[in-house]
Amino acid sequence: MATSTLCNQVAEKWQRSFAKLNREKEGITGLLEFTRAWLTASDQLRPRDKSGLAVKPPYDKTKLRECFEIIRSCNLHAVFLDDYLDAVGRHLPAITSDIEFYMKMYEVHITYPLPTFASWLRLIQREPKVEHIAMLINIAARWQRAWAPLPEMGASAISAFTCTFQTHLYSILPPSFTEGFRDLIAATFDFKSIESAPDWLPLRFPCTPGVPRPDFTLWIVMQELGLIERYETLILSVCYERIEKHISETCGKVWDRQVLQEMRDWMSREVVTWLTMPYARDARSAEHAAMLMKGVGSRLDYHVCKTLADLRTLEIFDIIIDYPDSRPALDDLKECLQRVDQRSQLVQSLRKANRRRLLHPGADTKLILTQYVSIIRCLRIIDPQGVLLFKVADPIRRYLRDRPDTIRCIVASLVGDGESGESGDSLVDENEPIQPINQTQLEDYTDPNWEPEPIDAGPGNDIISTLISIYDSQELFVKELQILLAQRLLAIKDGNFDRERRNIEILKIRFGEAALQVCEVMLRDMTDSKRMDQHIQQQTASDLHPTVISRHFWPPLQTNTFTMSGQFRKIQEDYANEFHVFKPDKKLVWMSHLGSINLEVELDDRTVEAEVPPLEAALIxxxxxxxxxTVADLIVNVGSIERSNAVKALTTWVELGVLKEDSPDHYRLLKTAEEASTRATARQPAVAVEELPPVVTVQQQQAEQMRVFWMYIEGMLKNLGQLPLDRIQQMLKFAPNYDRNIDQLAAFMEAARREGLVTVTNGLWKLQSK
Incomplete structure (x- = not known):
């Protein structure tokens, strides 16, 4: 049994509760008023089924306010709210059936069973439509409005209901709703007027008077359900996709004009205007709307720059090929990279494109150099500090360093042939001043706009300095310059050396006076030779016009000694005698295999004119x-020549119809033209061109030097046995004129190993046993 103390405590609490509910009124009047207020408010807020979705039952605001005031005065407002939310929770399953219905309508092509062919045929004609998602949002909003607490309950009640309702709504939405919602908001991009809206939109969401956009009410409803905040990222992703699609369709391969500002204007006109619905519907003015959209607009501008930068990054190799016509695209890319940090992606893309399309054996060295120069110019536009160029150029420079003709191509561009359209500065801008190689630019630290270069910035040299810096030394270029200039000087027949003189002056600025002294001597030899020939011709007229050069100042010339025969030898001897009279202290050494001779071969029925090398003249x-x-007898008479050269020279006269090969190695003079030979003569040109260069190239000189150095290497290995590569390198430094580095020595030793001259084991080299 309960003790008296417990009974007293219960009685005391009951009295306090009764006094609280009765509110100090007579009898139980207050308690009855509280009961009526509770029942009235509960009935008004009771969740309805579908029949009550249209409108709420009419109520007296004053009376309802009094009911809530009575409940609040009894401090049972929180209890009433919990009871109300419990009632809502019990009715929430009613929403689930509607949500599932409209989602099945949207997913009909994948969720409905296909028992028969007829059913399948009907269903494949139906595609997911965004109108079902719009209807789902509409019915969900109507449920929320029908069950929402009245304003008289206060903001806390409304907030608690909204959280409960939307939590249930989000929990029952299937994953496919995200795709449907995305399609719905994407479709609203085209709702620019009442006429452009679909039939279902005005019916479901009547356009508000004074609002030009027919989807205004749709966004209001989505805001009520919290969909805009929940799917904000999804909404922006739709904008991003629209931007990406538009830039891809309108800007791809458009490099002759700047398009970044056009895309920004389009984004402001189309995308930002569309976003005023979800983000600035309640703006009071244009300034207010701009303030509300400031953050979103900045994110969209960033995405415009990022998308255009991605597109130009994919096209960068072709943009560089199209330079300078593609200069506007480079300016756009520069501005985009200032907004978006995608420099590393640009470097990786260009390096990958270079490996795939440029740095392979099928690409001509001159083409690689031309593209490399374009890369330098383009990347200097994008990044004047040279960070990008420094990172992109390294693989190109290493590849060019391994190509044997790179130096020759660079030198040829410095002293190019004007007739072929290749000027001396073909690899540099015409407006770029000629400056010494590797000239250091002193920085002006007093300049208020001076900024330190990035730590990964490359050297800021001109184009030619950058190309020459591929190699560690300028000596190779100077040697190649001497060889190329020698070839060009020996090829001049009209005696006009003005172009070569100008080239030498330009090269003096780049390489210095000392490096071009030999070239000046060669040029002076050519002019002195011309004056000397004019003097001799005045003394005794001669058909011979030789070029006299100083042997010690010219690069090595190709050797192929043979003696001229008959009248040619007599002409040489007469000219040599006159030269000895003019220059008693000097002696001519004829290089009969160089030059060309204009001939008239008089036969019984015709005269054949030809310009041929001396060997062809000596044989005929x-x-x-x-x-x-016979070929053998001809070789005996002209001297030491290779048989292949003799056959080639004789073939020239066979093609001209002067000789005929009766049998292998047996040739006969055709004094009278044969009919077939006459026809052949009409088709063949009367000029034979010298194919081999008269000057020994740098590669040929290096190969000859390495043959000399092989004698030292062979002696080392024979006397000392096995040696490591670095030991061989140290010992070779005592050999005359040895200037190779260890990498070049390693390449030479590897070539010798492939020829079976040496073997290598654990890094030790030894001679191959015979």
């Missing part, structure tokens, strides 16, 4: 002594 001269010769 022998046929004036007898009509038939």
């Amino acid at each position: 001269e022998l046929f004036s002594e007898q009509d038939e010769w």
